[in-house]
Amino acid sequence: xxxxxxxxxxxxxxxxxxxxxxxxxxxxxxxxxxxxxxxxxxxxxxxxxxxxxxxxxxxxxxxxxxxxxxxxxxxxxxxxxxxxxxxxxxxxxxxxxxxxxxxxxxxxxxxxxxxxxxxxxxxxxxxxxxxxxx
Amino acid sequence: xxxxxxxxxxxxxxxxxxxxxxxxxxxxxxxxxxxxxxxxxxxxxxxxxxxxxxxxxxxxxxxxxxxxxxxxxxxxxxxxxxxxxxxxxxxxxxxxxxxxxxxxxxxxxxxxxxxxxxxxxxxxxxxxxxxxxx
Amino acid sequence: xxxxxxxxxxxxxxxxxxxxxxxxxxxxxxxxxxxxxxxxxxxxxxxxxxxxxxxxxxxxxxxxxxxxxxxxxxxxxxxxxxxxxxxxxxxxxxxxxxxxxxxxxxxxxxxxxxxxxxxxxxxxxxxxxxxxxx
Amino acid sequence: xxxxxxxxxxxxxxxxxxxxxxxxxxxxxxxxxxxxxxxxxxxxxxxxxxxxxxxxxxxxxxxxxxxxxxxxxxxxxxxxxxxxxxxxxxxxxxxxxxxxxxxxxxxxxxxxxxxxxxxxxxxxxxxxxxxxxx
Numbered sequence: 001x002x003x004x005x006x007x008x009x010x011x012x013x014x015x016x017x018x019x020x021x022x023x024x025x026x027x028x029x030x031x032x033x034x035x036x037x038x039x040x041x042x043x044x045x046x047x048x049x050x051x052x053x054x055x056x057x058x059x060x061x062x063x064x065x066x067x068x069x070x071x072x073x074x075x076x077x078x079x080x081x082x083x084x085x086x087x088x089x090x091x092x093x094x095x096x097x098x099x100x101x102x103x104x105x106x107x108x109x110x111x112x113x114x115x116x117x118x119x120x121x122x123x124x125x126x127x128x129x130x131x132x133x134x
Numbered sequence: 135x136x137x138x139x140x141x142x143x144x145x146x147x148x149x150x151x152x153x154x155x156x157x158x159x160x161x162x163x164x165x166x167x168x169x170x171x172x173x174x175x176x177x178x179x180x181x182x183x184x185x186x187x188x189x190x191x192x193x194x195x196x197x198x199x200x201x202x203x204x205x206x207x208x209x210x211x212x213x214x215x216x217x218x219x220x221x222x223x224x225x226x227x228x229x230x231x232x233x234x235x236x237x238x239x240x241x242x243x244x245x246x247x248x249x250x251x252x253x254x255x256x257x258x259x260x261x262x263x264x265x266x267x268x
Numbered sequence: 269x270x271x272x273x274x275x276x277x278x279x280x281x282x283x284x285x286x287x288x289x290x291x292x293x294x295x296x297x298x299x300x301x302x303x304x305x306x307x308x309x310x311x312x313x314x315x316x317x318x319x320x321x322x323x324x325x326x327x328x329x330x331x332x333x334x335x336x337x338x339x340x341x342x343x344x345x346x347x348x349x350x351x352x353x354x355x356x357x358x359x360x361x362x363x364x365x366x367x368x369x370x371x372x373x374x375x376x377x378x379x380x381x382x383x384x385x386x387x388x389x390x391x392x393x394x395x396x397x398x399x400x401x402x
Numbered sequence: 403x404x405x406x407x408x409x410x411x412x413x414x415x416x417x418x419x420x421x422x423x424x425x426x427x428x429x430x431x432x433x434x435x436x437x438x439x440x441x442x443x444x445x446x447x448x449x450x451x452x453x454x455x456x457x458x459x460x461x462x463x464x465x466x467x468x469x470x471x472x473x474x475x476x477x478x479x480x481x482x483x484x485x486x487x488x489x490x491x492x493x494x495x496x497x498x499x500x501x502x503x504x505x506x507x508x509x510x511x512x513x514x515x516x517x518x519x520x521x522x523x524x525x526x527x528x529x530x531x532x533x534x535x536x
Contacts (some may be wrong), residue, residue, distance in 0.1 A: 161292035
């Protein structure tokens with residue numbers, strides 16, 4: 001499983017007065033996608049934090065292809081792109097789950113940090129779990 | 135000073151596809167209002183937290199009278215309504231700063247908590263500062 | 269069906285630096301609850317809007333009982349409370365879907381409006397569908 | 403004036419449970435920056451919309467260098483990067499207004515659209531105003 005799909009319904013709160021989803025909200029959907037990716041891997045992000053680790057985003061990119069609208073069913077496909085000692089990257093394809101239309105693609109780079117916010121190596125078992133799917 | 139006014143500009147992100155500000159965002163404006171109220175009182179909320187205290191909202195009410203729109207200049211008038219050993223309440227009047235039109239009124243009750251989230255008496259000097267303006 | 273339950277997962281974006289869900293986000297969950305209530309009733313809110321109607325919130329109240337946290341599975345129980353010619357009210361109980369712990373209760377009043385934002389009678393079939401479940 | 407600086411105060415709502423500003427919110431700050439850029443240029447984005455035009459984001463990138471925290475005073479420096487017939491790009495530098503520390507850099511590409519969401523040439527006077535500062 002290198003790619004995991006998660007479906008969400010667009011909330012009214014996520015739209016703006018252009019009648020479409022506000023552009024920053026796609027990054028929230030990416031977060032939902034990678035949290036579900038890690039859950040499926042058996043490595044809950046919530047548990048990772050209780051163990052004293054965090055993943056801080058160091059870079060994010062989104063290409064907006066077609067607008068998402070209120071009440072659309074959205075599919076977020078999250079793909080693990082790379083793993084290194086202190087960093088993980090994910091790619092995302094966001095589409096309309098009903099029509100299949102591609103709405104956006106995105107990429108995020110995350111850095112492993114400790115509770116003080118300092119860069120630290122990923123927990124070995126977490127890194128191994130990620131590498132196993134690459 | 136029992137009332138403090140703060141002006142903010144409506145962000146595009148705060149609107150929804152009805153073309154007006156999404157209703158939950160008024161509670162964010164109330165937060166901005168009470169943070170500025172405390173700053174003017176000389177009791178920064180950020181400093182209060184570094185001292186191990188927090189204020190958790192226990193109740194919130196908003197009446198929506200007239201819609202706020204993108205780019206409107208909004209005035210938040212925050213009034214300290216009551217202070218008790220472990221609780222503080224604020225009233226808010228949200229209006230259009232240019233036309234004066236009243237857009238919403240709101241009320242929040244906050245409970246003093248420690249870093250573990252347990253109810254605790256307000257710091258004595260903070261409570262005294264609040265009571266001095268009542 | 270006068271009450272409809274919807275489950276959602278708490279997003280990282282919804283938390284604040286107190287480590288719990290930011291208080292304004294509960295109103296977003298209420299919106300999700302009432303949109304799903306209407307869908308189950310066979311009266312999609314998205315379709316209602318395409319027909320030229322909207323529901324604008326005129327009042328909202330939330331009582332916060334216990335904090336929601338990142339990754340919690342949350343249950344929103346939405347109950348139709350009243351229907352009048354131009355207004356609908358809903359009650360909400362928000363709880364932890366796994367432990368059953370009650371986290372918040374809420375109430376919203378909504379006013380029927382036309383595309384110009386003017387109060388207007390609810391579409392007769394929509395009103396009838398709501399009254400049928402009361 | 404090819405660069406315009408705008409200062410904002412970090413809201414509690416913008417933080418997450420890592421204790422820092424949630425990554426999607428930087429894109430909201432970029433929006434604030436470019437809206438203020440256009441206002442200073444004498445071309446209010448709100449007015450542009452009333453004239454039947456919009457600017458839809460087609461691409462966004464953020465590099466996160468150092469975290470922003472609650473109550474920090476943040477400076478958004480927005481620079482017009484390029485103008486074409488139907489597209490505008492902006493660069494952003496986001497820093498702590500008090501310490502000067504650089505927190506993030508960002509880039510957005512925007513496409514000119516009409517009220518139906520179709521790509522359309524920028525209004526000539528708007529394009530001229532943008533080109534005059536390049």
